[in-house]
Amino acid sequence: MKVLAIDDQKLVLIPLEKRLTELGYQVIIETDALKGIELYNLHSPDLVIVDMNMPSISGMEVVKYIRTHKKSSTPIMVLSGNTDDQLIIEGFDLGINDYMKKPLSLNEISARVKRLIGASIEEKDVKATTNNVLIQERCVGVVIPCYNEENRLLSKEFTDFLDKNTGYHLCFVNDGSKDNTLGVLKDIQKGREDFITVYNCEKNGGKAEAVRLGMLHMVKKEDLDYIGFLDADLSTDLTDFDNLVSTIEKSEYKIVSGSRISRMGANITKESARKIISLTINYIIRTILGMNFKDTQCGAKIFDKEVIPLVFGRKFITKWLFDVEIFMRMKRYFGLKKATTLLCEIPLKRWIHADGSKLSMKDSVKIVAQLAKIAWFYRGKKELEYKSKTKSIDYRSVIVDQK
Template structure:
């Protein structure tokens, strides 16, 4: 038994050494995807992420362990050895929730890598990394926009599978969000978003005020910095071709009830308490120029 354990340890050390030797710090990562992970030991899409990483060395995958209570960190370390050039693990010792995991991951990548486009994606693969990359390339073809966000619009030719049982609550929440943002967003809550590099420090410097509505806060921060016309002129909505509802990722009823109150709190903080000053009052300022 002891011999077998020693052999396993030696094999593990050998694999780590091999991964280190294969690591090339000169490889440029044009894109970076932050993937928050919490208790993903049994459901983490190991093979899918591994295949994507090996096929797309230009894309950095930053896997954030959000203080998981299971062996998620070991799983993430394991996949890191499979593609060390473009998979990095950021470990948060304590659980901070999705919004904080995304925020910490965005700041970590911005500080340590030179990726021009940085965004995030859900670990459950509701949106696949291949489609995230298509979004990034579409954003590059439209450089005047500072951000691009996935939109789960049901239409011919697209496979968008969403739970209709939440349609009424979603409709109400959607109308409130549109009213607060004063923009014709079709979908603010999709877990696939990408931002120009120089937006990251401002958008993610401080903690978000809500665990589920940080997407809305991101847009409110954009408006706070660049004015109320920002979203129409500077953000692209990208209709996804494929998206699947993951059963255990749904909001609980009590959280759904809290959301309207949290939205009102965000409205007060960003649009009532903090009045636009200076650059915020410059209605004629060109959003694309300020991003460059």
């Protein structure tokens, strides 16, 4: 039996295709709705699964084509994050057979497919699936800068997370490493090319530039809704990062940042001397920004896609304090009052300082000088070159400035 699945987000389609194939169905996937209609005519599937919100034509137009133009009774299931009651009623009036709201487990989707068109193979022959994997409403890119991480990279934690969490695409940026980091990253990517990108910088440019280039590379992927960055040592855990994603998708925030400041019940550890220096530096940062952020330097942040060209379009002027520059650029573009409504800080449940961090105590002293440089560079200026409406940006045309 053939199943045609149409969704503009490939990260949604791949796990769906894998699961239904395990169940013995022949699965055809397509990210373009117009091409999906062509595939419908070519293959005459036994079931069509379609998303509602797609850029070329909507899923409703696909339903209308099948029911009105083709006058076909092919079973149609809608798998969508759109929860508008009127749209759902219209769909059933047109003759859809089921409407599934994201997020939804693959197990439930499989059961609904079986109910509509029957099992493709005997139950005893079905490959056991213990994880109740969810098909998410949103797709997320995560940039992970790596410099000489051959011996610290927790490869299995990354791959296990991808196996259990759909809708994620990891972009590891090799920042001119001198060891075998690139080889380790290639091994992680093997067999997961649809979910893992390795962006290789031949020369070391520092964390700020590695993150910037990775973000500008990922923003060109059309199926991503949000893109963030995370430290390679996983001092911020991937589950905590997913909580940041949940916050931004349910709000109007454009940037959600993690905070390592301790709170009741949190498992946060750090060397006491480093903690004192960090608190002092943070006080200076709050003064410069005019914002009451407790921890601008946390290495876990998630961004609405539309502000990425704004904050990452040009090279940062400092090596370690690009996080401060991100907030400063938001402030200069939107104004202080508006910017504070677009930025959010979420306490992390867990954060552990990892041995081997590249930032030494001596480096911490230099930060004060870099903060003075930021305050001077961004003094009272307005980012006129960014004043085009961000929603009109064609992300595919973003130029990566490596000069």
